[in-house]
Amino acid sequence: MLGGEKKGRVLLIVIVSLLILYLIVGFFLAPSFESLLASIVGIVIWWFMYEGYMWAKVITIVILSLEVVMGIVVMINFQMPLGEIIWTIIVLGSYVIFIYLLITSKSISDFMYSQQNG
Numbered sequence: 001m002l003g004g005e006k007k008g009r010v011l012l013i014v015i016v017s018l019l020i021l022y023l024i025v026g027f028f029l030a031p032s033f034e035s036l037l038a039s040i041v042g043i044v045i046w047w048f049m050y051e052g053y054m055w056a057k058v059i060t061i062v063i064l065s066l067e068v069v070m071g072i073v074v075m076i077n078f079q080m081p082l083g084e085i086i087w088t089i090i091v092l093g094s095y096v097i098f099i100y101l102l103i104t105s106k107s108i109s110d111f112m113y114s115q116q117n118g
Contacts, residue, residue, distance in 0.1 A: 008111030016046045052115030064095045
């Protein structure tokens with residue numbers, strides 16, 4: 001594995017790990033069948049992204065973008081406790097960083113390409 005691919009692998013593992021952590025925390029804060037189902041679908045999509053499937057990367061970028069927009073709308077339109085506002089800002093900020101990395105990181109693209117093409 002070349003240097004760029006190794007960096008891309010590490011970045012992708014960190015991104016997916018944090019996304020899974022957010023899902024787990026979100027599930028325990030508001031457990032529901034829908035939340036569990038969304039978590040399972042997310043984990044499957046991120047597994048395909050790790051395996052190098054570009055469609056999974058695109059779906060992840062779209063979903064994270066929608067979550068950022070919806071999170072901002074919710075924060076503007078609803079009163080939330082301060083702790084929830086801080087948590088939401090942290091999560092949305094990290095989503096923006098993940099989106100940026102997934103779109104612009106050549107090392108992630110190189111790693112994903114190597115996953116598909118040996």
